[in-house]
Amino acid sequence: MIQDIAISMTIQGTGWKHDLLLALCATLLVLGLNAISGFPTIADLGADNDSMLRLVEVRDLLAGQGWFDLHQYRMGLTGGFVMHWSRLVDTPIALIIFTFQALGASTAAAEKAAQIIWPLSLYGLTIFVILRASRRLAGTDVAMPALVLSTAALFFIGIFHPGTLDHHNVQLLLTAASLWLMTEAPFRRSAALLSGLCAGLTLAVGMETA
Template sequence: MSTADDGASSWRSDIALALLATLLALAVNAFAGFPELTNAGGDNDNLLRLVEIRDMLAGQGWFDLHQYRMGLEGGFVMHWSRLVDAPIAAIIIAASALTGSAALAENVAQVLWPALLFCLTVFFTARAARSFAG
């Protein structure tokens, strides 16, 4: 087998490993009843991130990072970037088009976004380990 074939098969095996690990993690969480979702969606930061995404989807500007419902009158400016909001909002938009429900779409995003991040983390960790250790 040539070096190109070895590289292609290692990519495939790393993708398979990442997908298998992600499916296993999802299965364990599903079996446990998604405890992070039933715990009011997680911690305060997760909930506030979801509020920011809801505001953006409701028409708040990309560069308007104010949270008008928090703090004193007029709210305050959040220090978070919208770059993290964009993929989550895209998942919510796509899922709401498929499910017809904004609430269900948010639940899909709350499961799918961490799963995608986990899958990418496992994949790139496997690639790095293969690169460094051979």
């Protein structure tokens, strides 16, 4: 029992700021690798039609299309069709673009900034929640293996690369956050509520996670 208490105290003593710093370092590493190679996933999105269409949807939102109007009028037959995507993902991307435009950047530069900042922010946050969950489940000794494995795994699955504006990276982050908060629930009652909120948001973003 004394050993269990000691382990718990060790876990509690490892602050979230430390894990946030580790996640930031991993994110900067990936940013550097992409910058050195000239951001190839932005220069050539290839078959990533969803990310390209997401950017079109964000452009329409910024141009004044209504929040609840999810029509893509230029797609398909005359009149287009209604998209099944959520504005919850459009909004932060649009805010990044709007902020850079307000600072004097061109539309093209603002969009490029969003294509870099948004997926890499999700990448760093996902690593952060994985680190927090691993410490809660197994103590401080697993922090470095968790950091290395999550950094590599999330990089190679490709959904966090610059230019990836589709919603699957958001869903993965919310799912990981929900699982982490489940591990926190026995110690913090509010964590259970937040875990359920993350799970609900995951479904709101896309029902394929049901």
